[in-house]
Amino acid sequence: MLEFTVPGLSNADSATLADTLQKRLTACNDLHLTLKHVHWNVVGPNFISVHEMLDPQVELVRGYADVLAERIATLGGSPVGTMGANADHRSWDDYSLGRDTAQAHLGALDKVYDGMIGDHRKAIAVAGEVDPVTEDILIGQTAELEKFQWFVRAHLENAAGSLPTTDDASEKGAARSATA
Template sequence: MSRAVARLLLPPVLRDVTRFTRPQFGEPNTEMFWSNVPPLRIFTWAKSASHTLLNPFTTERNMTTANKPQFQRNILSSVKTEKVTDLLQHNLTNLIDLALLLKQAHWNVFGSNFRSVHVHLDEIIATVRDASDEVAERIATLGMAADGRSRTVADATELGTYPDGFVDVASTVTHVADAMKSAIDGLRNAIDKLGDLDPISEDMLIGISAPLEKHLWMVQAQEE
């Protein structure tokens, strides 16, 4: 493989060596640099870059996330930070999934008393979305990255699967109540453990759980 062809396989950001080199004698010369790099080496860089962007001159990954606290002034000890954010992340996953499940129910409920259930579901969704945002920002406040990606939610949620297609009002109420109870159980489990670790996070989850429990009362009161 020729050197010119190998260079074409590189992402544009890697073709410009001036991004990575420091000139020793005047301005860096991109063409001079590439003329001294074996084609096989260029091809290896291109292959690596197809999976993740690498700096070919240091072989360090340009990471956008990390699993360690990112601040110099951590609020909690590293041990407490890990325990607290694990509990918060667990509940963030449930809350994100609950909001999605409730929206599915909102769109597809039908039958007698449709409108009141349809409207109430949107009210609950607003509460749950605000709660998930609060939990995610608390995780970030403690110096860790919140994970709300769809694959993470699908893999880690404790909520059951909601039926596809249209669902009658009675079944909707039952499925929604079950999902809300699962989310509330997760919140209460975390609340029980957070008291000695981080009372601020504990208080936040108490504040989140209270309106959800009230919504659960209103939902399951419609069951016959």
Template sequence: MRERYASGLDDNTAQQMTDLLNANLANVIDLTLDGKQCHWNLQGQGFIGVHQLLDETTDRLREISDTIAERIVILGGQPNGLTSRVAKDSILADYPTDITEVSQHVRELTNRYKQVAETLRKAIETAGEAGDEDTADLFTEASRIIDKDAWFIGANAPKST
């Protein structure tokens, strides 16, 4: 194990946080890729608005990934964003490849955003209990962004009558 760099955290806590951060990094990277899969395959009414929105939300997910990875390095760990690791560790099932309609993609992607946000909220609690308020704060900000983007994407779903 490499020397820890986190000021005020013991090695065990830093390692626990590194593992927690890497688990969430896999989820955020997978969600980013799902967003692009959706972006590339949308068809139907409302296409252009959702298509453009997904460029913006994907950029925000990339920023979250970078922030998570940087925190891992600060704690003395190594971020692992390899596709094999993401495929193995992500909580998300494979994105369906048999849907095309905007409404189908909006529902699917919104549900995935909510899954990742739920995992981030659990991570906030875990980091807080471990005494790493900086990591808890990182997860809180990521959760806020993902919740907001889930709402933005979901607002494009047709209203039920």
């Protein structure tokens, strides 16, 4: 229960925003760990380029989680970032690849970013109705997430600009398509 919020926002709007941001916080925590997992498990000819590409993504996504948690607290909520809470509250399955080639992981990460960006955009719509400050935070994060996905896709696309993972709904399917 919120006992305070920022001036100009009702407790109800703040509670809605805090709940929306908590979902994004959980997703950022998961994405940061997924990116690190890929960083540790990528192999093959493109190992070093993918390995090094992921470090800045990990750091920025960790920072996004911090910003979201601080915004939740600013709104009067209590951010939850424990592993147990993250596992209990996420609405997606664990990342499905272990040790695999760079192309396989990049195909799977493309799908991870699809979900992450899509859900961030939904959160932008919620925030846009009541709070331009929270909306702005989410817009800035989404722009960077889209850039990260572009980096991933640049490794996957062919000269015509097609992605082998376009028709895949799952990480494993995208991983198979990326290595075919």
